[in-house]
Amino acid sequence: MMSSINDNTITTTQQLSLGYVNLYKHMLSYASSMALKSAVELGIPDIIFNKGKAQTISLHELVSALQIPPSRTNFLRRVMRVLVHSGIFTNEKGYNDDKEEEEVYGLTPSSKLLLTNGNNSEVPSVGPFVLSVLEPVTVTAFHLIGNWLKNEDSPATPFHLANDDGLGLYEYWGKNTDGFGDRLNEGMESDSGTLKFVLKNFKSTFEGITTLVDVGGNTGTMCKMLIEAFPHLKCSVFDLPYVVEANSHNNTENLKFIEGDMFQTIPEADAILFKVCVYFDLI
């Protein structure tokens, strides 16, 4: 047993070693986020899917399909290694197109969720959601949390410091600077597509509900899908005024956009839906 790090707590060498590993894990976990982002940008899941029945690809075939310089092969290998470790792709012994035994990459349930153009009939791709969460301005705001917390005179959120306009996330989203708002809306809508498999497998969860409020429901994708599955359902999208203004032309008999602030009050309903409303509250 090692001597204590402070007077009150005995910390064993094993505990310190595990603590060190834990630090590494959290310090470097952004590498998996960024490797995932590059896989979406490069369309690697579709490339693997389009390999036909085996749905596996060797590293050199991937280099060729991506049309990247062969000098980048080893770097791509490292990116793929991170993604295999993160459960985005599989890596096992298989066969390349020349029927030679080689290590090949395959799809996992996570990368199947990134397939586009109808390659996955179960759900639309959540790729736009991955990219929207990892927008540079959003990631920058996370960098600023520590400094922002220390300064009482700093603006209301770290996000205000992260953009040149000095706006909060939702103001910036509404202003649609450089298409940020459009990309975020597309990202949120793509994530809402996962409701398709919820409805397929857990439809009974919604039975008996006649009214539903989607708090922070944005463009109303979830409500529209729910109304399609349950035509008797009356849904409200409860969101900030600028969101409601941009979407209220989509009001129907069953779907109403209602403006308000969820921190003040939420309209009554049989069921209240919250999706991806808390994550962004860190910044």
Ligand SMILES: C[S@@+](CC[C@H](N)C(=O)[O-])C[C@H]1O[C@@H](n2cnc3c(N)ncnc32)[C@H](O)[C@@H]1O
């Ligand atoms: C990250 S988006 C999630 C959108 C949608 N729930 C989804 O998952 O696709 C958060 C939503 O919450 C809305 N929002 C933010 N602050 C709000 C507040 N105080 N009251 C109501 N809605 C709010 C935003 O305008 C945005 O549409």
